[in-house]
Amino acid sequence: MSKPRGSTALDALLEQACPGERGASRRAVLAHALPCFNSRGIEAATIEDLRQRSGQSVGTIYHHFGNKEGVAAALFFAGFDDQSRVIAERTEAVPDAHAVVVALVAAYVGWVTALPELAAFLFMARETVAQGPHGDALRERLEARYTPIDARLAEGVNAGLITELPTELIPALVLGGAESYCRGWLAGRREARPTAYAGLLA
Known part of the structure; x- marks a missing residue:
């Protein structure tokens, strides 16, 4: 079975999410769940599919994740948390609100490209996770990701550098274009990597 694009980065990400020898079976399930979910969809994929692909027993999968939806949520949060880490690293040290926006978009498209x-x-998977038993955990993570960014943008508002906006609109306005382009690229409808247009998308 061919490894997915970005598999080296994926291995490192899963090692961080499920570290050490004790996390090896969890990493195996998550690594093989990714192409399974992407090709079949979360709803159509089965525990048996995950067992066959990962080489782990059904009992091991249930022990670590509870059910198929638990596997999907664990994989989602492993990716989301790593994405948040990259965004935080890029945005926390920049000098002003405009630089925050540029850094946020650059971090986002860089992560998607990698x-x-x-x-x-x-x-x-985002809507599935948001509407399921892990929805509260997702909302908490979203708040943790964007609260520092909102604070930096508020500084720009107070300084008269940017227009005041409802907080809930900021992620959509700042990342909307980047998300749209990334979706098109991932679907094969755009040729250039998202990083090629990071400056324009910001």
Whole structure:
């Protein structure tokens, strides 16, 4: 079975999410769940599919993740948390609100370009996770990701550098174009990598 694009980066990401020898079986399930979910969809994929692909027993999968939806949520949060880490690293040290926007978009498209299969899964799975038993955890993570960014943008508003906007609109306005382009690229409808247009998308 061919490894997905960005598999080296994916291996490192999963090692961080499920570290050490004790996390090896979890990493195996998550690594093989990614192409399974992307090709079949979360609803159509089965525990048996995950067992066959990962080489782990059904009991091991249930022990670590509870059910198929638990596998999907664990994979989603592994990707989301890594994406948030990259965004935080790029945005926390910049000098002003405009630089925050540029850094946020650059971090986002850079992450998608480096991990395209996982990025495609995050787009596909987000609504499923948000509407399921892990929805509160997702909302908490979203708040943790964007609260520092909102604070930096508020500084720009107070300084008269940017227009005041409802907080809930900011992610859509700042990342809307980048997300749209990334979706098109992942679907094969755009040729240039998202990083090629990071400056324009910001």
